[in-house]
Amino acid sequence: xxxxxxxxxxxxxxxEISELLKKSTAGVVVDYKGINVEDDTKLRKELREAGVNYFxxxxxxxxxxxxxxxxxxxxxxxxxxxxxxxTDGDQTAPARILGKYAEGSDGKFTxxxxxxxxxxxxxxxxxxxxxxxxxxxxxxxxxxxxxxPMQSLAATLQALADKKNEEGAA
Numbered sequence: 037x038x039x040x041x042x043x044x045x046x047x048x049x050x051x052e053i054s055e056l057l058k059k060s061t062a063g064v065v066v067d068y069k070g071i072n073v074e075d076d077t078k079l080r081k082e083l084r085e086a087g088v089n090y091f092x093x094x095x096x097x098x099x100x101x102x103x104x105x106x107x108x109x110x111x112x113x114x115x116x117x118x119x120x121x122x123t124d125g126d127q128t129a130p131a132r133i134l135g136k137y138a139e140g141s142d143g144k145f146t147x148x149x150x151x152x153x154x155x156x157x158x159x160x161x162x163x164x165x166x167x168x169x170x171x172x173x174x175x176x177x178x179x180x181x182x183x184x185p186m187q188s189l190a191a192t193l194q195a196l197a198d199k200k201n202e203e204g205a206a
Contacts, residue, residue, distance in 0.1 A: 050100045053093065057105035060089075062127040062152045064134050064162055065110060068092070069117040070144020079137055083121055086129040090121040109156030113148040127152050128168045135166020 038046075057063065071079070083090045093101075095114040102110045121130035131150055138145050150162040157165065169177070 046097065050097055050104065053097060053101035054104035056089065056122055057101055057107060059124055060122040061124050062130055062150070063120055063122040064130040064150040065098075065113055065118060065120050065148040066134055066138070067116055067146045067148055068119045070141060075137075079133070082133055083130070086123070086133060087125040088121050088123045088130050088133065090119060090130075092117075092119045106154065107151055107156065110149055110151065118148070126171050128165055128171075131162050131165035132168065135163055138163075138166075 068076070080090055095116075095118050098114050098118065098120065099111050102108060102114075121134055123129050131147075134145075134147060138147050147159050147162045147166070149159060150157045150165065152165070
């Protein structure tokens with residue numbers, strides 16, 4: 037039987053993880069068994085730069101935490117080597133970064149499940165989320181599509197003005 041001090045420490049850690057989960061707008065659970073230290077360091081740096089909190093935790097602790105955070109659908113994937121990535125910012129960032137890494141890992145690093153708000157996604161759903169461009173990319177694409185008609189109109193008007201100037205000079 038664990039000592040009271042150890043039990044209190046574990047309860048505090050579960051509560052801490054529960055709060056992180058509750059505050060997060062999105063998260064992804066991964067199996068990291070095939071990752072080496074160099075790749076893990078690069079991955080953690082990229083996640084940190086994107087505002088994603090990534091950490092390894094015992095499955096038993098995560099089970100209690102996801103239940104406390106009302107994300108019970110994640111408990112079935114909490115087996116084997118497990119890491120979790122959480123964000124309260126760009127909802128697709130964890131899936132996008134981890135999905136890109138999983139694609140290049142030859143099955144050594146896999147996506148298990150994820151969530152956005154309280155919606156749980158299986159591995160296929162997280163893979164689909166990983167294909168969605170970042171918010172900045174989507175905004176740039178939208179801006180480009182809004183500018184294209186205006187640029188076309190400006191070019192047409194300029195061509196008409198040039199033509200009238202040529203006719204007036206002749």
